[in-house]
Amino acid sequence: xxxxxxxxxxxxxxxxxxxxxxxxxxxxxxxxxxxxxxxxxxxxxxxxxxxxxxxxxxxxxxxxxxxx
Numbered sequence: 137x138x139x140x141x142x143x144x145x146x147x148x149x150x151x152x153x154x155x156x157x158x159x160x161x162x163x164x165x166x167x168x169x170x171x172x173x174x175x176x177x178x179x180x181x182x183x184x185x186x187x188x189x190x191x192x193x194x195x196x197x198x199x200x201x202x203x204x
Contacts, residue, residue: 156182166191 157165162182163173168191180186 155184157184157187158182162187 157177159174159177162168162177163170166173166187168176176187176190180190
């Protein structure tokens with residue numbers, strides 16, 4: 137029974153890790169220009185977790201640089 141509990145906990149942690157965007161979906165999800173989206177898509181791959189994190193980092197960096 138201990139093994140099953142561990143398996144359940146693990147599946148909760150990694151849920152959604154392999155979900156992917158197609159390029160059009162990525163463009164619309166983040167409101168990006170097609171060329172900028174394509175560059176990020178090619179550089180970081182199609183995984184939503186990676187792309188969402190990168191867009192968030194870029195927006196955060198852009199926001200903090202405009203405050204200074």
